[in-house]
Amino acid sequence: MKMPAVFMDRDGTINEQRGYINHISRFILLPGTAEAIRLLNSHQYLAIIVSNQSGVARGYFPLQLVEDVHSHMKELLKKENAVIDGIFFCPHYRTGVVSEYTADCDCRKPRTGLIKSACETFDIDMTNSYVIGDRCTDIELAKRADLEGILVKTGYGLGDIEYVLPGSPLKPAYIAGDLLDAVRWIIEKDDRQ
Secondary structure (H helix, E strand, O other): OOEOEEEEOOEOOOEOOOOOOOOHHHOOEOOOHHHHHHHHHHOOOEEEEEEEOOOOOOOOOOHHHHHHHHHHHHHHHHOOOOOOOEEEEEOOEOOOOOHHHEOOOOOOOOOOHHHHHHHHHOOEOHHHOEEEEOOHHHHHHHHHOOOEEEEEOOOOHHHHHHHHHHHOOOOOOEEEOOHHHHHHHHHHHHHHO
16 A cells, blocks of 8 residues: 655754764754654654765765664664654765766756655655755755655755745745654645645
8 A cells, every 4th residue: 555755854854964974973863853753653654764975975984874874863763663664865976086976876866866766665655745855955856756845944944945945946835943843734734635
């Protein structure tokens, strides 16, 4: 049976935006993240992370660190009874220094490769799915995938709202204070339909 998904950006949406997370100690969940994920879990939404991690291609940290950070994140959330169903990330960058990951790929947001990979892994009801992120590029990803996009004020959100969004032809369906606010909006919207 198909399930709707909420595709969430990682840095600045799930955890504090601290530039590149080049050490596991720099990964800090934002307040309300576990509650937001629990709400998705209890309302039968797949909780899926889609994230650009070009620091791998740029040589800032190894691919293994990204995997370790994701394991750490899942453990932190599990302690609060919150489950991430899938994590899809892009380690590539067109002008990277690590040849193995230097590529102009389809998975780097706002391109839709990460969402396509998620759809190959899960049976997703795309007509009732959403994208949440702290950048206007996340709203562009939503548009390209024919989904509603929600912009959060955490991470780079406030700056994008003030300086990027006014000049963008793409507007979010909702501007949320944080991930929890965004998830509550989704659930309330779908309850009204």
